[in-house]
Amino acid sequence: MSDATRTVLRSTVVDAPVDAVWAVIRDFGDWSWFPAVESNVLLADGRGDRPQSVRDLNGGAAHERLLGLDDDAHVITYTLDTAVWPPVRNYLAQISLHRVTDGDCAFIHWTATFDTDAAEADQVAAAVGSAVYEAALEGLRARLAATTGREAS
Amino acid sequence: MTTSRETVAYSTILDAPVDRVWAIMRDFNDWPRWLSVLESSEIEGGLPGDAVGAIRVLRANGDTPREQLLALDDQHHIIKYALLEAAWPPISDYVATIKLFPVTDGDRTYAEWTATYRVDPSAAAEVADALVGMVYRGGLAGVRALLGS
Numbered sequence: 001m002s003d004a005t006r007t008v009l010r011s012t013v014v015d016a017p018v019d020a021v022w023a024v025i026r027d028f029g030d031w032s033w034f035p036a037v038e039s040n041v042l043l044a045d046g047r048g049d050r051p052q053s054v055r056d057l058n059g060g061a062a063h064e065r066l067l068g069l070d071d072d073a074h075v076i077t078y079t080l081d082t083a084v085w086p087p088v089r090n091y092l093a094q095i096s097l098h099r100v101t102d103g104d105c106a107f108i109h110w111t112a113t114f115d116t117d118a119a120e121a122d123q124v125a126a127a128v129g130s131a132v133y134e135a136a137l138e139g140l141r142a143r144l145a146a147t148t149g150r151e152a153s
Numbered sequence: 154m155t156t157s158r159e160t161v162a163y164s165t166i167l168d169a170p171v172d173r174v175w176a177i178m179r180d181f182n183d184w185p186r187w188l189s190v191l192e193s194s195e196i197e198g199g200l201p202g203d204a205v206g207a208i209r210v211l212r213a214n215g216d217t218p219r220e221q222l223l224a225l226d227d228q229h230h231i232i233k234y235a236l237l238e239a240a241w242p243p244i245s246d247y248v249a250t251i252k253l254f255p256v257t258d259g260d261r262t263y264a265e266w267t268a269t270y271r272v273d274p275s276a277a278a279e280v281a282d283a284l285v286g287m288v289y290r291g292g293l294a295g296v297r298a299l300l301g302s
Binding site: 009010011012013098099100101102103107109134137 | 162163164165166254255256257258259261263265290
């Protein structure tokens with residue numbers, strides 16, 4: 001069975017300042033804004049702002065490791081150590097925020113690369129894009145609408 | 154005279170796929186089509202407008218600024234250029250970067266225009282307003298008009 005590499009990108013614009021978006025997403029130990037996350041527990045002496053900290057999602061469904069956190073450029077990078085799903089290897093994901101000065105809102109860019117079985121690579125990439133990133137971005141949009149008082153766009 | 158180092162930025166969302174926006178903006182010699190402050194553009198030495206290192210001579214408000222293309226990245230949609238000489242604005246070490254990113258939600262484009270330069274502090278606010286307003290905002294509004302969106 002051979003592996004294929006895939007890159008997935010999902011990006012959107014939310015009607016909230018970059019700082020407000022960053023304040024919600026920068027804590028790797030609390031992604032409660034992501035609807036699929038029912039429990040998010042940092043392992044060992046992990047901290048949500050400390051690279052190499054590992055979080056357990058949904059009681060063992062996935063272990064994710066924070067690799068980098070950039071408060072200046074608004075970039076968070078993480079990998080997947082183990083997961084029941086998706087069936088991927090060498091997973092590297094990055095979220096970056098960019099200020100949209102025209103309207104003081106935020107552009108969110110979420111990208112990942114991974115290896116997966118070639119025979120199902122396109123299906124896995126599509127599922128990760130919709131079930132993970134699109135769903136998470138909608139959850140984030142809802143959380144921001146509730147916290148910033150601006151209307152969801 | 155002491156100068157200060159300034160950074161300015163303008164960014165907006167264009168309602169068109171990134172490839173369409175890039176096709177309009179990537180030719181360094183074709184900017185008068187969408188940047189209304191420019192009356193004409195001519196590349197020195199007969200080089201093509203997408204040759205990295207090419208120098209263009211512009212006409213704008215009686216001035217003839219020269220600018221050099223420093224980088225052109227068709228993969229990541231990045232243009233970087235420097236202002237070599239101009240009667241106005243009174244700045245030095247000007248380097249500007251345009252980056253386009255796809256907004257997959259709606260198949261739109263995030264366009265970001267940033268620049269750094271040195272300027273006399275007494276003129277800093279006026280220069281920043283002119284660059285952001287006339288060049289970056291004005292330019293991207295011109296691109297938006299060409300896109301018909």
